[in-house]
Amino acid sequence: MMKAATLLCGAAMIASAQVKEFVSIDMPTPSCHASTIVELSSGDLLASWFGGTKEGAPDVAIWISRRTPNGWSTPREAAREPKVATYNPVLFHSADGLLWLYYKLGNSPSSWSAARGIQSR
Numbered sequence: 246m247m248k249a250a251t252l253l254c255g256a257a258m259i260a261s262a263q264v265k266e267f268v269s270i271d272m273p274t275p276s277c278h279a280s281t282i283v284e285l286s287s288g289d290l291l292a293s294w295f296g297g298t299k300e301g302a303p304d305v306a307i308w309i310s311r312r313t314p315n316g317w318s319t320p321r322e323a324a325r326e327p328k329v330a331t332y333n334p335v336l337f338h339s340a341d342g343l344l345w346l347y348y349k350l351g352n353s354p355s356s357w358s359a360a361r362g363i364q365s366r
Contacts, residue, residue, distance in 0.1 A: 266317075267317075268292055268310045268312075268317045268320065269310065269317060269319070269320050272296065272320065273296070273308070273320050274296035274297050274298070274305075274308070275297075275298055275299075276296060276297060276298060276299050276300060277294050277295065277296030277297075277308065278294060278295070278296075278300075279294055279295055279332065279333050279334065280292055280293065280294040280334075281293050281294070281334050281335050281336045282336065283336040283337060283338065283344065285311075285344070286342075289311055289312055289313050290311070290312040291309060291310075291311050291312075291336060291344075292309065292310050292311075292312070292317075292336075293307060293308065293309045293323060293334040293336050293346060294307075294308055294334065295307055295308070295330075295331055295332055295333065295334060295348070296308050297330065300330070300332075301330050301352075301353075302330060303328045303329055303330055304330075305330035305331055305332070306322045306323075306324060306325040306326075306331055307322070307323045307324035307325070307331050307334045307346070307348050308320045308321065308322055308323060309321060309322075309323040309346075323346060323362065324346065324348060324360065324362060326350045326360070329350050329351060329352060330350065330351070330352070331348050331349065331350045331360075332348060332349040332350070332351075332357070333348060333349050334346055334347070334348040335347045335348070343363055344363070345361060345362070345363055346361060346362040346363075347359060347360070347361045348360055348361075
């Protein structure tokens with residue numbers, strides 16, 4: 246019984262630490278999805294997603310926003326490929342502390358290529 250109570254108490258603490266909020270009320274694109282988020286060494290959060298006029302349109306780019314104690318920054322482009330849509334960003338830290346952004350680009354899933362960007366420590 247003690248293990249169950251400890252587990253429930255732990256789950257309640259985690260749930261109470263979660264916050265629901267929008268990165269931006271006024272998104273810079275009419276369509277966006279496939280978000281990813283990572284905690285930075287400072288404790289800030291960095292979110293990324295793809296957005297544009299519609300999925301697959303050549304104006305679809307990878308966007309990012311950073312959450313500091315003051316709130317979310319204005320979304321800005323992190324990656325754009327000329328005349329081709331980008332998709333499915335993934336943010337992660339490698340073991341050496343570098344922050345990576347991987348994403349896909351192309352006109353259709355059968356012809357997608359991968360790309361990556363790096364942020365120094």
